[in-house]
Amino acid sequence: MATFGSRTCARLDEGATREWLVPDGCGGYAMGTVSGLRTRRYHGLLVVAGANPARRHLGLASLDPVLTLPSGPVRLATHEWADGTIAPRGHELLAGFTLVDGLPRWRWRIGEVVLERELAMVPGRPAVAVVHRLLSGGPVGLALEAIGTWRDGHGERTADGPVPVVQEVAGGVTIEGAYRLRGPGFRRAGAWWRGVRHREEAARGLTETEDLWYAGSFHTELTGPGDTAEVSAWAGDLADEPAPAAAVVEAAHRRNRRFSPLALAADAFVVRTPRGPDVVAGYPWFGAWSRDTMLSYEGLFLTTGRADEGRELLRAYGETLSEGMLANTADTGAAEFNTADGTLWFLHAVDRHVLTTGDTDLAEELRPALLGVIDHHVRGTRYGIGADPADGLLTQGADGEALTWMDARVDGVPITPRRGKAVDVNALWVNALAGFPTYKRLHDMARASFAGRFPSPSGWLHDVVDGPGGDDATLRPNQLLAWSLPNAALRPDPAVLRTIGAALLTPLGLRSQAPGTPGYHGTHRGTPAERDTAYHTGTVWPWLLGPYATAWHRLGVEVTADIDTHLGEYGLGSISETADGDAPHTATGCPFQAWSVAEVLRAAYL
Structure with a gap:
């Protein structure tokens, strides 16, 4: 209330x-x-x-x-x-x-x-x-x-x-x-x-x-x-x-009254369309985005006891795969397959559903489609997405595209293109390969390559390796997936997590880039171009509290979130999409955002 x-x-x-x-x-x-x-x-x-x-x-x-x-x-x-x-x-x-x-x-x-x-x-x-x-x-x-x-x-x-x-x-x-x-x-x-x-x-x-x-x-x-x-x-x-x-x-x-406060917030995003259950990424202006849907899946469907609806959603999304990829969004009225991570989040969602519910029938039904995803990624698919045969890591990138969740563009130019082997994409890749015995050799190669390639001299993980300009060690939160996913690529390092927390953690979530680094923006407001420029270059994202808390949980440390006080500040009873990187971290973006709520809710039940 x-x-x-x-x-x-x-x-x-x-x-x-x-x-x-x-x-x-x-x-x-x-x-x-x-x-x-x-x-x-x-x-x-x-x-x-x-x-x-x-x-x-x-x-x-x-x-x-x-x-x-x-x-x-x-x-x-x-x-x-x-x-x-x-x-x-x-x-x-x-x-x-x-x-x-x-x-x-x-x-x-x-x-x-x-x-x-x-x-x-x-x-x-x-x-x-x-x-x-x-x-x-x-x-x-x-x-x-x-x-x-x-x-x-x-x-x-x-x-x-x-x-x-x-x-x-x-x-x-x-x-x-x-x-x-x-x-x-x-x-x-x-x-x-x-x-x-x-x-x-x-x-x-x-x-x-x-x-x-x-x-x-x-x-x-x-x-x-x-x-x-x-x-x-x-x-x-x-x-x-x-x-x-x-x-x-x-x-x-x-x-x-049947819902807890966060479960009621989550309920707002699960909708039924003529095609079946789906997820609204954020109110008031977003529709359904596959990346947001799959990243939010565990929190919105499994944590809240909606596995039957979730099963229906996963089956429907599985039928839309094309060349081993899910469409990123239909908001524009046409399917766009411009995402390197959305499909990998789909594999993660299916895995969490099966392990949580014991629904082996769904696993068998979707297995050919999921194997097809891996096969297409190994051979190579759209936008230069494919496994490097030399190290098993997944590379991605195409001119004018931003294929990771940091996908903002201004006048068609990506703000954070992250072309090459991105740390979060490869954490998802290693996590996905672990579920397919057929690809055990590739999984072992990719996991070993991840451990050898991504640690940087600064102590944290590179954000991208083998990019057009070499390796990028900008301190960003994407590396949290290397420690937080179920089949984690690495064991969490408390010293690195403390460094990340000191630079990125705020009461509303984690900054998308560390203050003081080149290109950092501390406020997320102004014209569309100004907002998009700041979107992933310092702006705070509450959804990142989920992987941050999970990484610490793996070390036996429970993180206390301050997000509860935010429920009465902006979108009442919910969690915003973003906030300013600089104090006082005023909320911005959609007042009601699916993956913000889903990841905070999931982390609350670790």
């Missing part, structure tokens, strides 16, 4: 920087801030995923409450406009905000009148339920203004284009034939709200304004404490009305 009082809610530099998320289980969500201000183009009460979770559309942007008191109307919403004006200023009337069982709850107080709002999504379908309840005072009038659009989740819609098609139906309206609103006493309006500003998009160097459509409002009288007003919005089959909003909210509380 996360609770914030009136001071935090009323200060937009605090309340509008803390975000909540309620997923629908199929890639869509409701999302916003503690203060109620929409700070991102992605914020809204009904964000609908397509067949691909990355292809989302924003529908209902906000539902603005207006109380009518004897003294006149009081607007409880908060919006920012193109000129920086904040109006109305409903956040200043908030008595508090609480995240209860993962569901957001606001309370506004105007004298003796206290109004509460709570919302939930319907699991497994794009539908949101919003309940307003009078807790004290009354009678009062309540209007709920429906502010919507229908546009790509990554873009904007403006009044320069066509007016949204709104059709009245029983209890409300449909908008663009894409989603429907239901509630009491609907009164149609119809006007553009021009110049709605998103301050986080401005900070990210992106388009900061859009126009929204005021479709109409719902009206009711709350005569005394306990009276409610319920509004639902849903997409998909518009004739299939969801359960009443209050029932949806109560059911969501009952469901979510």
Whole structure:
């Protein structure tokens, strides 16, 4: 539970920087801030995923409450406009905000009148339920203004284009034939709200304004404490009305209470698509990435007791292998096989699944495909990925490509290309080969070569050997995989781990590069190019806490993480994608990131 009082809610530099998320289980969500201000183009009460979770559309942007008191109307919403004006200023009337069982709850107080709002999504379908309840005072009038659009989740819609098609139906309206609103006493309006500003998009160097459509409002009288007003919005089959909003909210509380806090955070990323179970890499802008999915697999599926869903996912991914490789992402609408490590994480995920569950049937079913992966990597596959016959190590690289998890590019130029034999890729390679007796000689060669090639004169491991410029001894965290994977290439060295901890460890995770080294960036913010430049050159990554803690665990030392305090700082109840490398390590990137949660959760059960 996360609770914030009136001071935090009323200060937009605090309340509008803390975000909540309620997923629908199929890639869509409701999302916003503690203060109620929409700070991102992605914020809204009904964000609908397509067949691909990355292809989302924003529908209902906000539902603005207006109380009518004897003294006149009081607007409880908060919006920012193109000129920086904040109006109305409903956040200043908030008595508090609480995240209860993962569901957001606001309370506004105007004298003796206290109004509460709570919302939930319907699991497994794009539908949101919003309940307003009078807790004290009354009678009062309540209007709920429906502010919507229908546009790509990554873009904007403006009044320069066509007016949204709104059709009245029983209890409300449909908008663009894409989603429907239901509630009491609907009164149609119809006007553009021009110049709605998103301050986080401005900070990210992106388009900061859009126009929204005021479709109409719902009206009711709350005569005394306990009276409610319920509004639902849903997409998909518009004739299939969801359960009443209050029932949806109560059911969501009952469901979510079954989870521990981190397990509830993990639950947000496991979704069901028309193709079966999948993983959303991060909210609000990522879809499914094979690397993120497989790296997160153990934490999201095995630690949380979801092995049956995981089995289905692994089988489905196995059917997509091409030339021994998984596609990296379908976010762009086309399969891209530009990853040297995603497929190796797939082998790791299958191995962990079989060893944890005893599912030898799956092992036998997938074995030909997995052997095919090794065979293709031995012979060589896309982007120069292949085993060096001289030492058994895996090399990779192609012009203009960044094939490891450090994959940021600016204007098509990789920031950290790591071309050659990367330490993490080869740790995964040695780990994978250990599971195939047919390749024992190759495994023994690669493991011996790893032990001989990667230690550097500085004491830690090279980040890359045999690169275009020779060997790279930049102090990065990628070497942790050499000690943390089940079939580790090396035994952990406490002196090296202490060196890594001293240079890279922060309360939110490990830096991607040591301060003071050439190219280090201590802040991860600004334009897309500025952020991508810093992405893997100093920015902190919480997921790295998993391999760091595992490496120490192998030595009988338990690492105490400070990440718990982060659960109420940025993406409430979850763990962010990244943070600044320099203190105070302000969180950045996606507020809700799958592998951050998965690896911290996995490490908690070592």
